[in-house]
Amino acid sequence: IYFADLVSKSAQYCYTDKKDPVGLMLLSEVSLGEMYELKKAT
Numbered sequence: 001i002y003f004a005d006l007v008s009k010s011a012q013y014c015y016t017d018k019k020d021p022v023g024l025m026l027l028s029e030v031s032l033g034e035m036y037e038l039k040k041a042t
Helices: 007-011
Strands: none
Touching: none
């Protein structure tokens, strides 16, 4: 399960191919507390 604040970011994880051309995305509201924002890549 992947959660993001942008639907376009989450859409990158919905894989489809010729054998299975259907991708699913569940739109949810998730509350996990304060967001930890990174200022640079680790």
